[in-house]
Amino acid sequence: MSGETGTSLAFPKAIIFDLDGTLVDSAPDIGAAVNELLATRHLPPLSLAQAKSMIGHGVKKLVERAFSASGMPLYGGALEQANRDMAPIYRRHLTKLTTLMPGAKEVVAHFHVAGVALGVATNKPQLATREVLLHFGFTDQLGAIVGGDAVSHQKPAPDSLFLALERLRVEPADALMVGDSSADVGAARAAGMAVVLVRGGYTQVPVEELGADMVCDSLLDLPTALHGLRSAA
Missing domain, CATH: 1.10.150.240 (Putative phosphatase; domain 2)
Structure with missing residues (x-):
């Protein structure tokens, strides 16, 4: 784990996840x-x-x-x-070869049980997104699922994040974006949200160079990282 941190990360009321390269390896x-x-x-x-x-x-x-x-x-x-x-x-090619990213099920379940509002905001089409999330058993834990064709402008524009947060009834300043690419950082910054990037996704630029608040080696590191910030706050 590396990167700059701030108190805005310590108490997220909502976490918005990217999908491809973050929750699933599609x-x-x-x-x-x-x-x-x-x-x-x-x-x-x-x-x-x-x-x-x-x-x-x-x-x-x-x-x-x-x-x-x-x-x-x-x-x-x-x-x-x-x-x-x-x-x-x-x-026809949504779940045949797609697998979960390390820690995806565990981390989503952890924050769901902890009472954090959860959503997905992705540039993947809405119906495809829902099918993938349903296949892997995520839908019951998510209060908002926003695909790329559900908004006028896809990430790095903030539209999908705003729509997800509206459905979760959480303000951007109280929310965290978790993704793997520059599009996720751009969308989070434009929305006024903190952002964590996870290694192992699809970015062609090293994640440390994308300007996130924090970089985690895998999703499994996220609860500990945020717990550490909470203890220090």
Whole structure:
């Protein structure tokens, strides 16, 4: 664990989690979906590392990046059509290869039992997000689930965080964002929230360089880290 800390982290009334790269490792499924789409255009598959590098800014950006990396960048109507073609493919690849990130179940259960209001704010589409969370048994512990198509502007804009907190009835200053990428930091800062990043996600930039209040080696470190801050406050 490393990074700057503040008393705003010590007593979160709500925690908003990112999904991909934070609660679940969905890169294998996302990569499979991307490669199925590319195959419809007779393009070669991307590696898992390439797919990981494209995650975090929504499905539309994922599709755009995938075709660019394949040497066939798409624009305008062609890109729109590729996004339409991706929708049913993406829905077929949500939970086949996706696994939980270390500590995800334990940490969500810990804070739920402790009475902290919990939510998820992600750039993943709403229906896909709910299906993944339902598959892994999270939905009963979450008071707010906000997908990328539920708001006008995706992370790093703060819209999804504001909507989640509105549903949880918690002010941004009393809440904590937990994610893995610059999009999560940007959204939290724009919302006026503290933010913790967890190693092992999909960021291409070292997490220490993204400006979070705290960096944890895994989600399992989060309760202890916040307990330490609470004791020191």
